[in-house]
Amino acid sequence: MTRPAAAAATLVAVLAALGPALRSVGRPDRASARTGASGSVDGTVVRRGAIQAPSSPLNILSARFGQLDQDLVLSLRTSGRWRTSQLAAAGGRSLCLRILTHPAPGPGLELCVVPAGGGAQAATARLDARGRLGRLRPLPTATVRRPDARSLTLRVAAGDLGLAPGLLRWQLSTNWSRAGCGARSAGTCADLLPAAGVAFARLLAVRPVGCDSGRGGQFTNGSRRSRMVGLSFDDGPSTYTPRYLDVLEREGVRATFFQIGEQVAGTGALESRILRDGDEIGDHTFNHPDVSGGGAFAQDQLARTRAVIQRTSGYQPCLFRPPYGATSPALVSVARGLGLATIIWDVDPRDWSRPGTDAIYSRVTGMAQRGSVILMHDGGGPRDQTLAALPRIIDTLKARGYQLVPVSVLLGFPTRYGRR
Ligand code: ZN
Numbered sequence: 001m002t003r004p005a006a007a008a009a010t011l012v013a014v015l016a017a018l019g020p021a022l023r024s025v026g027r028p029d030r031a032s033a034r035t036g037a038s039g040s041v042d043g044t045v046v047r048r049g050a051i052q053a054p055s056s057p058l059n060i061l062s063a064r065f066g067q068l069d070q071d072l073v074l075s076l077r078t079s080g081r082w083r084t085s086q087l088a089a090a091g092g093r094s095l096c097l098r099i100l101t102h103p104a105p106g107p108g109l110e111l112c113v114v115p116a117g118g119g120a121q122a123a124t125a126r127l128d129a130r131g132r133l134g135r136l137r138p139l140p141t142a143t144v145r146r147p148d149a150r151s152l153t154l155r156v157a158a159g160d161l162g163l164a165p166g167l168l169r170w171q172l173s174t175n176w177s178r179a180g181c182g183a184r185s186a187g188t189c190a191d192l193l194p195a196a197g198v199a200f201a202r203l204l205a206v207r208p209v210g211c212d213s214g215r216g217g218q219f220t221n222g223s224r225r226s227r228m229v230g231l232s233f234d235d236g237p238s239t240y241t242p243r244y245l246d247v248l249e250r251e252g253v254r255a256t257f258f259q260i261g262e263q264v265a266g267t268g269a270l271e272s273r274i275l276r277d278g279d280e281i282g283d284h285t286f287n288h289p290d291v292s293g294g295g296a297f298a299q300d301q302l303a304r305t306r307a308v309i310q311r312t313s314g315y316q317p318c319l320f321r322p323p324y325g326a327t328s329p330a331l332v333s334v335a336r337g338l339g340l341a342t343i344i345w346d347v348d349p350r351d352w353s354r355p356g357t358d359a360i361y362s363r364v365t366g367m368a369q370r371g372s373v374i375l376m377h378d379g380g381g382p383r384d385q386t387l388a389a390l391p392r393i394i395d396t397l398k399a400r401g402y403q404l405v406p407v408s409v410l411l412g413f414p415t416r417y418g419r420r
Contacts, residue, residue: 045199053191056176057082057150058095060193065097065170065201069417072161072203074111074154076172081149084120087113092177092189095152098127102167102200109161112136113144113152120144122154124161158203165205169198208275209418210316211408216336218327221346222371222410229402230373230410231255232345234284234321235352237267238379243387245277251394253404254278257378258321258343261286261305264312271313280406281309282319283340291322294330302338314418319343319407343407345375351386352377360389365396373407 043066051059057080065074074097087093100108108127113120114136122142126134142156172193222230233244236257248255257274259281264271274281283305285291291298302320310316320340322331332342349355349363364374376386397404408415 043199043201045194047193047195049195051079051191052195053174053176053189055178056080056174056189056191058093058174058176059191060172060174063172063193065199067158067201067203067206068155069415070157070159070206071155072158072163072201074152076152078150078152078174082176083149084113084144084146085115085118087115087120092175095174096172097154098171098173099161099163100127100169100198101163102169110136111139111142111154111156111161113154114138120146120152122156163203165203168201168203170201171198204419206417206419207314208280208415209314210416211280211318211413212416213318213339213341213408213411213413216332216339216341218332218342218344219373219407219411220344221373222412224369224371226371226410227401227403228371228405228410229368229397230371230407231376231404232258232282232321232343232373232407233376233378234258235260235288235380236378237263237270238383240383240387241270241378242273244378244390245273245279247387247390247394248279249277251391251398251404253394253398254280254406254409255404256280256282256319256343256407258282258284258319259305259309260284260288260379261301261308263379264305264308266312268312271309271315275313275315278406280319280408281313281315281317282321282343282407283309283317284321285323288323290324290326291334292326292328292331294328294334298331298334299338302335302340306338306340318413341411341413343373345373347372347374349376351383351389352380354382354385357385357388360385361392361396364389364393368397368402370402371410373410 044062044064046062053059057078059079061077061079063076087095094112096110096112098108098110107129110125110127110133112123114123122139122144123136124139125136139156139160141160142154145153174191176189222228233255236259257279283302285301286304291301306317318339318341320335321343325344327342335342347364347367349360351360368374377383394404
């Protein structure tokens with residue numbers, strides 16, 4: 001059903017055209033490219049011949065653009081040293097990546113590096129079908145790193161760029177306006193890579209196929225220095241779950257759903273949506289008994305649930321939540337043997353007892369702090385109160401500067417991706 005990612009939990013498939021553009025356009029799959037050991041394609045484009053802009057430090061000597069999990073990553077090396085603060089589109093100094101879908105001509109975009117608060121950030125502008133560039137808007141979700149004064153790495157979620165899976169064409173352009181390198185001497189301060197034509201990158205549809213809890217163990221919360229808070233919902237999937245997903249999607253936050261195995265069969269579409277939204281699925285036993293005694297009984301409860309989740313969704317959980325929070329060293333050991341970390345919580349509004357929407361809201365927001373794991377429920381009974389409290393809880397925690405994330409993200413457990 002799904003093919004797990006190859007080496008290093010990544011799925012990189014990039015085609016770079018080193019040769020003439022026409023050949024590449026006609027046969028992108030056979031474009032000149034080196035195949036890496038893992039079966040991925042090395043999408044590095046290296047400058048051939050003399051640099052284009054002798055008076056600019058921004059000649060791109062080599063660049064690599066390709067997919068890493070659900071992100072696109074650009075890394076490049078320039079001929080000279082430069083500071084990000086020296087870039088300013090208005091002043092004629094810029095470093096931008098143009099991305100077009102293939103086969104075009106369709107709309108595309110430009111992804112530029114701009115100075116921001118002493119560092120750098122990415123900004124994007126839409127490119128319409130006639131090649132007109134829209135306004136440059138900051139893209140705070142992208143990360144820009146400068147390993148040294150001649151190098152740059154930019155990572156951005158393909159979804160944040162609005163890019164659908166398929167073949168992409170790309171070209172880097174830089175400009176470094178200065179005295180003696182203005183309009184009159186065009187060509188001495190502007191650089192393109194590839195110098196002629198375009199390079200190709202293939203964006204594959206990937207999806208999470210699991211996560212990795214490392215050595216496992218038991219966790220009540222994440223780091224108290226983190227600005228993140230983990231959001232978790234137990235006892236689903238239920239008829240309420242889609243409405244929870246609507247709220248999370250609208251608010252742009254992600255969460256963990258600890259599911260009861262006997263309720264999972266037949267919920268494939270719902271499970272797919274949970275994963276597509278960037279939410280996470282955890283193991284909450286097969287039929288919700290106290291499994292703190294550990295041993296074969298706990299092993300069976302956890303393993304059956306893990307199996308039905310994997311069969312239904314293609315995702316292998318790495319988190320387990322014991323019903324009633326009833327835990328023991330023996331249970332943690334059983335969970336570890338199945339690749340599952342045991343997740344307790346430090347914020348419990350007791351929403352299952354239906355204390356009222358206001359009580360759920362004030363209990364959660366009253367107790368939540370840096371690194372908290374918040375426990376609420378999307379199943380096990382009427383959940384209208386929790387559902388009603390959820391948007392207010394999210395808004396308040398966001399206003400305090402918290403990022404709301406799935407528990408594996410809070411704990412730093414990596415997600416594994418595979419082909420859709
Ligand atoms: Zn439960």
